[in-house]
Amino acid sequence: MENRKEFQIKGNTWGAILVLVIAFIAVFFIAKSIFWLLSLVAPVLLIAAVIIDYKVLTNYINWLVSLAKRNLLVGLGAIALSIIGYPVVFALLLGRALMNRKLKQIEKQQQVHRDGELVDFEELESQAPPPLELPKEEPEAGYEDMFKG
Numbered sequence: 001m002e003n004r005k006e007f008q009i010k011g012n013t014w015g016a017i018l019v020l021v022i023a024f025i026a027v028f029f030i031a032k033s034i035f036w037l038l039s040l041v042a043p044v045l046l047i048a049a050v051i052i053d054y055k056v057l058t059n060y061i062n063w064l065v066s067l068a069k070r071n072l073l074v075g076l077g078a079i080a081l082s083i084i085g086y087p088v089v090f091a092l093l094l095g096r097a098l099m100n101r102k103l104k105q106i107e108k109q110q111q112v113h114r115d116g117e118l119v120d121f122e123e124l125e126s127q128a129p130p131p132l133e134l135p136k137e138e139p140e141a142g143y144e145d146m147f148k149g
Helices: 013-052 054-070 072-084 086-115
Strands: none
Touching: 013 054, 013 086, 054 072, 054 086, 072 086
């Protein structure tokens, strides 16, 4: 004899489907409003990212160009998605710029911790030390002096 357990959903199936559809519609409108808000502040996000770390933008553009050189179709698709989703791209670039700045600060703190803090120095008046006087020694007898009488 086989011992099977059957899985049954108890309850109103149409009610569950209706709740699921309403949840998807709510998620859609929330995402749409977030995207709209990001599109309003996108220029500010891009300018802030460039001010914080301009290399983030240049690296992203270089990545898109290299992607297009390697595989034209994928590169053009990435460029198109970047243009369509520019608010999200600019927000991600700002996030990356902030992360890079924080990493540089942590790296600098680690270097100061490892090497010690550099301090400014002042040059004090330097006085020339007195010349050293070596005791005068009599010259040793040389080879010629051995045969002198």
